[in-house]
Amino acid sequence: MKFSYVSHLYCPKCSKTYSTEEENHLCACGSPLLVTYNLDELRGKFTADDLLKRAPDLWRYHELLPVRQNNNVISLGEGMTPLVDLPALGKDMSIPRLLMKDEGVIPTGAFKARGAAVGVSKAKELGVKELAMPTNGNAGAAWSLYAARAQMSSTIIMPVDAPSITRNECALSGANLFLVNGLISDAGKIVAEAVKEKGLYDVSTLKEPYRIEGKKTMGLEIAEQLNWKLPDVILYPTGGGVGLIGIYKALQELKELGWIESDEQMPRLVAVQSEGCAPIVEAWEQGLHESSFWENSETIAFGINVPKAIGDFLVLDALYETNGCAIAVDDDSLLQEQQRTAELEGAFVCPEGAASFLAARKLREKDWIKEDEQVVVLNTGAGIKYPDTVNFEVPTLEPGDSI
Numbered sequence: 001m002k003f004s005y006v007s008h009l010y011c012p013k014c015s016k017t018y019s020t021e022e023e024n025h026l027c028a029c030g031s032p033l034l035v036t037y038n039l040d041e042l043r044g045k046f047t048a049d050d051l052l053k054r055a056p057d058l059w060r061y062h063e064l065l066p067v068r069q070n071n072n073v074i075s076l077g078e079g080m081t082p083l084v085d086l087p088a089l090g091k092d093m094s095i096p097r098l099l100m101k102d103e104g105v106i107p108t109g110a111f112k113a114r115g116a117a118v119g120v121s122k123a124k125e126l127g128v129k130e131l132a133m134p135t136n137g138n139a140g141a142a143w144s145l146y147a148a149r150a151q152m153s154s155t156i157i158m159p160v161d162a163p164s165i166t167r168n169e170c171a172l173s174g175a176n177l178f179l180v181n182g183l184i185s186d187a188g189k190i191v192a193e194a195v196k197e198k199g200l201y202d203v204s205t206l207k208e209p210y211r212i213e214g215k216k217t218m219g220l221e222i223a224e225q226l227n228w229k230l231p232d233v234i235l236y237p238t239g240g241g242v243g244l245i246g247i248y249k250a251l252q253e254l255k256e257l258g259w260i261e262s263d264e265q266m267p268r269l270v271a272v273q274s275e276g277c278a279p280i281v282e283a284w285e286q287g288l289h290e291s292s293f294w295e296n297s298e299t300i301a302f303g304i305n306v307p308k309a310i311g312d313f314l315v316l317d318a319l320y321e322t323n324g325c326a327i328a329v330d331d332d333s334l335l336q337e338q339q340r341t342a343e344l345e346g347a348f349v350c351p352e353g354a355a356s357f358l359a360a361r362k363l364r365e366k367d368w369i370k371e372d373e374q375v376v377v378l379n380t381g382a383g384i385k386y387p388d389t390v391n392f393e394v395p396t397l398e399p400g401d402s403i
């Protein structure tokens with residue numbers, strides 16, 4: 001048995017193919033590249049039951065990941081996060097079969113660890129010594145820490161107002177860290193120039209084809225945790241949309257492999273954004289296949305503050321093909337939802353996750369989600385990574401006071 005059944009890279013726009021044995025970024029036509037596998041060869045040789053003997057991390061799916069050699073795997077044990085029942089919150093929003101895929105418990109406290117683990121491992125396999133990326137915080141933290149574990153150096157540029165904890169994570173890892181007085185798109189331009197001049201390996205969102213494969217494992221896990229049945233709806237807080245594209249890709253591969261029955265309905269995928277940055281929602285409402293740059297974007301849910309995603313057409317296609325939708329929520333209401341989730345379920349979710357719970361509530365109110373449907377919400381990170389979003393006045397006692 002081979003460790004990986006990776007075949008090659010292909011362009012979803014113009015179908016040109018590329019090798020996974022050398023560095024490749026975007027297609028010559030400007031599109032991101034996707035990884036394809038020899039599923040025909042794998043089918044039958046390896047079954048879902050074989051997984052049962054494996055460790056509970058994302059490398060349990062190594063046949064469906066792009067790293068060819070086991071010894072290139074850089075891991076901190078990421079993956080196989082809990083799929084948790086939320087009966088009280090579900091009752092409150094009248095979705096009794098509400099589930100949370102909780103990415104808050106993964107190394108670095110956000111699901112970006114998945115993309116970083118697979119991306120850094122593949123970079124190591126390709127002989128990369130120095131990587132570079134723009135980030136809104138969590139990705140930079142994950143990639144710089146995984147790069148450190150791979151003894152690779154990293155250059156990270158993030159907006160000055162990105163969550164300060166992510167800045168510290170990068171700095172602690174020994175990254176060459178810079179802040180930019182602007183947005184992730186401004187950071188991206190500076191990185192692009194540095195990549196050209198210094199020959200750094202560009203791991204910007206979707207300019208590197210393997211991050212998506214790491215994020216894909218969320219979809220593999222959801223399917224495995226539901227015993228190879230699919231939920232009716234999956235809601236995902238969408239910035240660059242990599243997770244959503246990845247989940248969709250995972251479910252398609254599982255169908256092709258036969259681990260999911262071919263007549264099993266695909267879940268309706270929902271892209272959740274903030275009203276302060278909703279380019280995908282705007283495009284979806286107009287029935288378009290590409291989004292436009294969102295001017296002056298702003299939201300407390302920093303991970304989804306992406307004014308123009310390079311893979312927007314892949315996100316939109318996934319929404320159309322699954323009869324999904326895109327929906328925007330406002331910052332104040334998502335903070336209330338964050339509090340409700342903590343009060344009702346003891347789950348301190350990140351603002352992006354809270355946005356997705358709020359979106360589920362709203363879609364239920366519109367009857368877009370039916371009461372008997374099984375709904376999975378991705379909580380993409382831990383609430384404790386965003387201490388500044390919570391402000392309470394708490395009474396202070398003097399020693400000897402009673403309450």
Ligand SMILES: *Cc1c(COP(=O)(O)O)cnc(C)c1O
Pocket residue numbers: 110111112138139237238239240241242243244303304350352353380381
């Ligand atoms: C990056 C990020 C997102 C958005 O992820 P994409 O796959 O880029 O859409 C959502 N939530 C959190 C916490 C993030 O860090």
Ligand SMILES: [Zn+2]
Pocket residue numbers: 011012013014015016027028029030031
């Ligand atoms: Zn192309």
